[in-house]
Amino acid sequence: MLREQLELLNNIQAVEFTALELNLYLDTHPTDQRAIMDYNASLQEWQRLREIYVQRYGPLLPTDIVEGASWKWIEEPWPWEIDY
Amino acid sequence: MWIYEKKLQYPAKVGKANLKMAKYLITQYGGPDGELSAALRYLNQRYSMPTNVTKGILTDIGTEELAHLEIIATLVYKLVKDASVAELKAAGLGSHYADHDRALFYVDAEGNPWTAAYIQAKGDPVADLIEDLAAEKKAEATYQWLIDLTDDPDLKDTLNYLRVREIVHFQRFGEALDLVQEHQAAKKIF
Numbered sequence: 001m002l003r004e005q006l007e008l009l010n011n012i013q014a015v016e017f018t019a020l021e022l023n024l025y026l027d028t029h030p031t032d033q034r035a036i037m038d039y040n041a042s043l044q045e046w047q048r049l050r051e052i053y054v055q056r057y058g059p060l061l062p063t064d065i066v067e068g069a070s071w072k073w074i075e076e077p078w079p080w081e082i083d084y
Numbered sequence: 085m086w087i088y089e090k091k092l093q094y095p096a097k098v099g100k101a102n103l104k105m106a107k108y109l110i111t112q113y114g115g116p117d118g119e120l121s122a123a124l125r126y127l128n129q130r131y132s133m134p135t136n137v138t139k140g141i142l143t144d145i146g147t148e149e150l151a152h153l154e155i156i157a158t159l160v161y162k163l164v165k166d167a168s169v170a171e172l173k174a175a176g177l178g179s180h181y182a183d184h185d186r187a188l189f190y191v192d193a194e195g196n197p198w199t200a201a202y203i204q205a206k207g208d209p210v211a212d213l214i215e216d217l218a219a220e221k222k223a224e225a226t227y228q229w230l231i232d233l234t235d236d237p238d239l240k241d242t243l244n245y246l247r248v249r250e251i252v253h254f255q256r257f258g259e260a261l262d263l264v265q266e267h268q269a270a271k272k273i274f
Binding site: 009010016017021023028029030061079080 | 161
């Protein structure tokens with residue numbers, strides 16, 4: 001995997017981690033307005049990075065729309081095959 | 085339902101870790117305090133929970149544990165994939181090789197298969213959440229013992245990430261328990 005691709009993947013992992021932390025926090029603090037705002041902001045950044053990744057390297061979800069003649073979803077590398 | 089996302093939650097790095105670590109790490113895959121136990125316990129307890137907070141937190145933490153299961157699987161996969169039979173035997177994985185070759189399987193560090201007897205659903209939300217709190221503490225301790233068993237900085241980093249997640253889950257389950265008890269007390273008053 002290219003260094004650029006790995007960096008972008010790491011950035012997506014970092015943003016998704018932020019979103020997950022806020023998600024779990026909001027489960028037990030559902031009226032915290034600031035956390036809801038932070039959660040929404042993290043999801044916007046997540047969407048932005050995901051779109052770049054999917055366009056360049058292929059789908060992260062089976063529902064990601066990718067142009068091309070062949071089915072990209074099954075292409076390598078699978079997550080356990082990547083040298084992080 | 086669930087949708088698979090084709091990425092790990094956190095980079096799973098093994099560096100130059102000893103093959104023997106695969107035998108120890110597998111316990112967080114299929115051992116009593118491992119990620120399979122955690123995921124199945126939480127996702128199964130959801131159905132008898134009385135509040136939206138507990139339904140939500142068990143769904144989301146249960147789902148996160150599946151992501152951790154995949155990280156552990158990746159660590160073990162990377163450690164054993166290029167090992168020779170002689171190396172597997174020397175690392176104490178000869179019996180695993182006999183039963184599974186280099187395939188992953190849900191076993192503890194001694195090779196005992198995963199069993200539903202590791203987990204419980206009592207139907208009493210307080211009892212279940214206290215079990216979940218204990219489960220998180222035991223998983224945190226297991227990660228610490230695994231960190232103690234290796235000198236590899238990359239593996240330590242990944243295991244420490246997983247250890248700290250258990251601390252966060254413990255915190256969230258504690259908050260959910262307080263809210264359930266408040267909910268039960270309110271029902272008795274009114």
